[in-house]
Amino acid sequence: MFNNPTGIAINDHNNEILICDTNNDRLIVISHDFKWIRDINTGIDTSPRYICIRENILYVTSGTKGCVLTFNKNTDQQINTIPELTLGLTIDAPRSIRCVRDLLFVTSSLSKSIFVFTIDGEYRGELRHELFSKPIGILFIDDSLYVTDSDKHALFHFSGVLQ
C-alpha cells in the first residue's frame, strides 16, 4: 500500500521497479511482474519524490530535506547527500532527477531552475529560464531537454543542450 507515491525508476540490470512512496518515507522495490520484493527506508521526514539509477547508486530527491539522497543499490545503505550538508547549499523543493553523461539534473520547483551536479555531488550550476515558474519533470532524448512546468501548465523544449 502507498501513501502519495510519486517517482518511478527501473533498474536496467534486473528489471526491478523502484517507486518513491513519498509520504511513507520509503522506496518500494517490486519485480518486473509486480511482486513486492522489499522496502528501502529513506529516513524520517525525507519525502522521497523522484528517483534515478546510475550503476550501483540510487539518487532520490528529498522534498523536505532539499537535497538528493544517495543509496547503494545492492545494500540499500545511504551513502551521502547531494549537495553535502556541510556546504550549506540546498535545492529548494527538488522534484524530478535524471542522470545524463555523468551529470545529475534536478528540477527545483521553488528556485525555478534545474540544478546540475556531477555524479559525485559537485555543484556545477543551474539551468534557468525566465519563463520557468514551477519546473517538475525533466526528460532528455538525444540532444533535447523537455521540462514540464506545473504552474505554467506547459512543456518546455530546449534543443542542443548537451552539445
Add this chain to the structure above:
Amino acid sequence: MEIIGQEGSGKLEFKSPSGMTINGDGHLVLAEIDNNRLQILTRDFVHIRTIIGFREPRDVCFTKDKRYLITDNHKLIILDEEFHKVEVIGSNKSGKGRSHFKFQQKISFLYF
C-alpha cells in the same frame, strides 16, 4: 527553445503536467495531475492520444515489457501498450503495510 501548451483540458493543453517518459514508439508521455490524464505527443508535438480515468497521476514510466507504470493517488497502475489495465496495486486510500500490497480491480481507462 519552444513552449508547448497552455492551461486547459484540450489537445496540447495541460493542467499541472509533472512526470514524463518516452514510449516504445518514441513518443512523449506526460502525466497531468490536475487533468487526471496522460497525454501522448510526438516529439514534434503532434497530439497522438489522451488516456483518462486517473486520479492525480504524478509520474509515468515505460518498461521493456511494454507496460506503462503510473503513480496515481495512492496507487501504482500498470497498463499495456494499448492502455488496457494489467494491474492496479494499492487503492485511493493511503496505507503503509505490506499486507495491504494488493490488487484492486474496479478501475477502467478510456483513450481517445
